[in-house]
Amino acid sequence: MGNNRTSIHGQWTSRTVFILAATGSAVGLGNIWKFPYITGENGGGTFVLVYLLCIALIGIPIMMAEIMIGRRGKQSPINTMAALAKEERRNPSWVWLGWMGVAAGFLILSYYSVIAGWAMSYVFRTAGGMFLGVTADGANSIFTELVSDPERLLAWHTIFMVITIMVVARGVKDGIEKAVTLLMPLLFGFLLLIVIYAMSTGYFMDGIRFLFTPGPIDGKGILIAMGHAFFTLSLGMGAIMVYGSYLSDQHSIAQAAILIALADTVVALLAGMAIFPIVFANGLEPGAGPGLIFQTLPIAFGHMDGGTLIGVMFFVLLVFAAWTSAISLIEPAVAYMVENKGYSRIYASISIGFFTWFVGLGTVFSFNIWKDKTLTIPFLFEKLTFFDTLDYLTANIMLPLGGLFIAIFAAWVMREQSTREELATFPIIYKLWRVLVRYITPLAVMVVFLKAVGAI
Numbered sequence: 310m311g312n313n314r315t316s317i318h319g320q321w322t323s324r325t326v327f328i329l330a331a332t333g334s335a336v337g338l339g340n341i342w343k344f345p346y347i348t349g350e351n352g353g354g355t356f357v358l359v360y361l362l363c364i365a366l367i368g369i370p371i372m373m374a375e376i377m378i379g380r381r382g383k384q385s386p387i388n389t390m391a392a393l394a395k396e397e398r399r400n401p402s403w404v405w406l407g408w409m410g411v412a413a414g415f416l417i418l419s420y421y422s423v424i425a426g427w428a429m430s431y432v433f434r435t436a437g438g439m440f441l442g443v444t445a446d447g448a449n450s451i452f453t454e455l456v457s458d459p460e461r462l463l464a465w466h467t468i469f470m471v472i473t474i475m476v477v478a479r480g481v482k483d484g485i486e487k488a489v490t491l492l493m494p495l496l497f498g499f500l501l502l503i504v505i506y507a508m509s510t511g512y513f514m515d516g517i518r519f520l521f522t523p524g525p526i527d528g529k530g531i532l533i534a535m536g537h538a539f540f541t542l543s544l545g546m547g548a549i550m551v552y553g554s555y556l557s558d559q560h561s562i563a564q565a566a567i568l569i570a571l572a573d574t575v576v577a578l579l580a581g582m583a584i585f586p587i588v589f590a591n592g593l594e595p596g597a598g599p600g601l602i603f604q605t606l607p608i609a610f611g612h613m614d615g616g617t618l619i620g621v622m623f624f625v626l627l628v629f630a631a632w633t634s635a636i637s638l639i640e641p642a643v644a645y646m647v648e649n650k651g652y653s654r655i656y657a658s659i660s661i662g663f664f665t666w667f668v669g670l671g672t673v674f675s676f677n678i679w680k681d682k683t684l685t686i687p688f689l690f691e692k693l694t695f696f697d698t699l700d701y702l703t704a705n706i707m708l709p710l711g712g713l714f715i716a717i718f719a720a721w722v723m724r725e726q727s728t729r730e731e732l733a734t735f736p737i738i739y740k741l742w743r744v745l746v747r748y749i750t751p752l753a754v755m756v757v758f759l760k761a762v763g764a765i
């Protein structure tokens with residue numbers, strides 16, 4: 310290949326392991342917690358359709374670009390951008406794309422950890438039998454009671470950050486590889502079980518109809534669908550790039566990207582099929598917001614045979630899914646500190662983890678003492694809490710912007726020769742990728758941005 314760099318952080322043992330790790334990064338709270346509630350808030354069918362289109366036309370090409378850039382640079386996204394810009398004799402300021410990614414990952418993890426904390430607390434609530442025979446109102450008030458208690462949220466947020474730092478500090482290989490191989494298939498199995506329960510509610514088709522029947526959508530809904538395509542595939546901030554930097558040169562990138570995107574999409578759709586029938590069967594509101602899965606799934610667990618066990622397993626797996634995602638959010642920053650500051654992995658993970666934890670306090674308070682402290686976001690004309698602001702800013706602005714520039718870098722800045730070397734696959738696939746990433750992907754991202762601000 311065109312360079313003889315090696316990563317100082319090590320290499321995945323096989324391509325399968327890379328696919329599993331990247332799938333572990335992709336499949337997380339985004340699929341099971343976020344996808345259903347934003348689908349509910351944005352009216353269902355058309356939102357899902359836009360999301361699927363964005364996965365295919367924007368997500369997969371950008372994922373290939375990220376893996377390719379990472380593997381070619383073989384360093385943290387910051388140093389990779391610097392090295393490749395230099396190698397291609399381009400403007401060194403491309404390095405800021407790496408910095409923006411590190412910032413986005415840090416901000417996302419700060420709130421991601423708080424929500425993962427909810428899932429942790431639900432493991433124990435379910436195990437304690439709190440949901441046996443629960444009504445919709447009961448499940449709702451149990452959720453409200455949790456989020457209105459800042460101390461409890463803080464405790465779980467702290468525990469989640471600690472376990473995330475523990476894995477990252479040990480290096481990616483020993484921890485994540487093993488966990489992911491075992492846990493992802495299990496999560497899939499449990500989701501299927503809940504879908505089967507959802508079929509028994511008698512409202513399964515209502516759920517399906519909600520997910521797949523087109524309805525009205527506005528510019529903001531389209532932006533949220535696109536932002537979510539980035540979020541759910543872990544794109545636009547260097548997470549997949551840094552995972553790509555641990556991938557050996559001989560493996561095919563296109564196939565890997567397609568498999569990862571497919572697995573991620575199937576999990577999200579299954580989550581939707583599990584949740585919406587329960588929503589309709591219990592007369593709940595699909596647009597209930599971030600608490601949606603916590604208010605619906607316990608009803609299912611409280612009424613099905615063996616529900617306590619299934620519920621406990623489900624929330625445990627959700628925590629694992631969040632865990633394998635959280636690691637990838639912090640890895641780019643840790644890799645950079647190790648490369649440039651000479652820090653040990655342990656020191657780098659703890660210091661970045663500490664700052665992330667601190668910023669997470671804002672999200673902890675967003676659901677209770679700061680509930681009414683809101684900010685107005687440009688172009689949105691809506692008042693958002695600290696948590697909503699972070700979520701909106703990262704998922705809908707920083708990630709698509711990062712992705713747009715990654716596409717431009719891969720398609721217009723890198724020489725065709727370089728990308729062809731990395732993506733050596735069937736010529737037709739390479740051609741298709743290049744057309745997508747050169748024209749379609751950037752155009753689509755820009756159109757969505759313009760539509761969201763009402764310019765078109």
Ligand code: TRP
Nearest residue numbers: 335337338339540541543548634
């Ligand atoms: N994709 C994960 C999810 O759906 C979250 C995540 C992990 C992420 N790494 C990321 C989002 C990088 C954006 C960028 O839960």
